[in-house]
């Protein structure tokens with residue numbers, strides 16, 4: 237088990253990968269982990285390029301994450317964003333902490349002087365030493381926007397608003413009719429992404445949001461095809477436990493695309509490789525063991541294990557299960 241590639245979004249993917257690295261340090265110290273990170277949540281705010289999922293993975297693996305929030309920096313303050321608000325600028329409901337702002341300022345400075353997002357990410361990671369290679373899914377901007385079903389505040393039915401406004405300002409509680417990845421047509425996989433999938437021994441789809449995180453990565457031209465063709469085993473971990481989203485509001489996103497909020501439905505949504513889908517195997521929580529027959533019938537080798545990630549040891553235990561299944565032939 238030399239090369240492992242993880243497709244990650246925000247908190248769930250970051251915490252799983254932290255557990256994976258912890259486990260590998262004990263069992264496979266020479267393993268190399270590459271994390272392909274969703275950039276669909278990225279946005280321009282106050283003239284700065286903010287990359288929520290790249291930063292969540294970088295801070296979580298680098299030891300700077302705000303553990304309570306799951307995003308942003310530990311020990312954060314808000315003096316600068318309050319000053320920006322005093323000018324009536326920015327998003328009052330979206331916290332850009334003082335420490336976090338340094339990351340956005342450095343990244344934006346790099347981008348403005350010609351660096352690609354991959355290059356900027358590599359430079360930021362030199363400081364944080366995440367212990368894995370972080371690759372944005374694309375160096376071209378791909379932003380998830382949501383189409384509102386009805387008027388709300390200054391917006392009208394049919395308007396597109398950035399995902400972060402829907403997610404943070406409205407907590408996903410206003411109805412949306414579709415997700416649009418703005419910029420997708422002009423996007424290509426970032427350097428190293430397709431190779432990280434083709435040359436892996438194991439590819440993991442962690443318990444990230446299957447729609448706006450994993451789904452957005454899969455939408456980048458060439459990535460879904462690379463997953464279908466890779467000789468690596470592809471093992472997924474359900475983000476749904478006992479019929480509800482573990483974190484975030486994945487259930488709201490699944491409803492928009494017409495997928496039931498269940499461990500089985502998400503596994504079947506990803507599909508089995510033998511039927512042209514993505515998965516060789518799918519981990520569900522013990523409370524969802526009833527889902528195993530349907531998944532096996534669909535050609536997905538399914539296993540029921542404890543999936544709650546309370547801390548690094550529980551995340552590492554899940555990673556150990558993924559590695560065990562990934563090693564089977």
Ligand code: FO1
Pocket residue numbers: 245246247277286287288289291292307308329330331332336400403404
């Ligand atoms: N999430 C919130 O619930 N409230 C916020 O004010 C907020 C600010 C924020 C700033 C930078 C950043 O990287 C992430 C931030 N997030 C915030 C989390 C973000 O919405 C999510 O991490 C992802 O977009 C979904 O995975």
